[in-house]
Amino acid sequence: MDTQLNISPPGFELEFQGSFENLLKWRRDVRRFKPDPLPENSVDEILALAALAPSVGNSQPWRFAKVQSGDKRQALRDHFQICNKDALSDYHGEKAKLYAELKLSGMDVSPAQLAVFCDHSTTLGHGLGKKTMPETLDYSVVMAVHTLWLAARARGIGVGWVSILNPREVESILNVPKGWTFVAYLCIGWPEEEHDDPELVRHGWQERVDISKFIVER
Ligand SMILES: Cc1cc2nc3c(=O)[nH]c(=O)nc-3n(C[C@H](O)[C@H](O)[C@H](O)COP(=O)(O)O)c2cc1C
Incomplete structure (x- = not known):
């Protein structure tokens, strides 16, 4: 018996629609963080919102490791440096010079870090x-x-996704249960700067492309 049958959903007014559009436009991948700690419980609150996401068969396969130990953070930072050096070796000339100048992780400063499996x-x-x-x-x-x-950004909290890592190595450093495979490493904290354009656009790595270029009609 569905006891919630008569509860009407909230309306999402025009004002909210505008704010939501701003949220999407101002959601940035953040790598430059202030070291200040986040308010207590904010990561847990954001995780609770993340768990409202859709999942195949309602399987909710997301698993999160809060990476808090200084030793583990150091091991992951060292591993990132190795992977990033290796990635740099794929580029040559001007592109290599530019790649070397990019900041591609906030693992050095971000107060909260999550490994997602x-x-x-x-x-x-x-x-x-x-x-x-x-x-x-x-x-x-x-x-x-x-x-x-998005939930973090709505609170002014920045998130940066780091993928320049070897998944098996991350699983081993964090000693996660068998069956968990690494998906994302997230650096979370207050952004040092605010931008409405991606850092990789600003630093001349990759422009945004108009969506019309990526749509076909059949
Ligand atoms: C799957 C995925 C992996 C990413 N890995 C990295 C990364 O290792 N380092 C980094 O600086 N940014 C990483 N990013 C962020 C992208 O560079 C960023 O989303 C893109 O440049 C567009 O910028 P925006 O997120 O600010 O719109 C990743 C993003 C995604 C979705």
């Missing part, structure tokens, strides 16, 4: 929706990451 061993959802596309489990985790990103 997908639990491929979960029985939640009873397999619904993922038989033909097992990767939908990972997509569900990415939905939660984006929800988290």
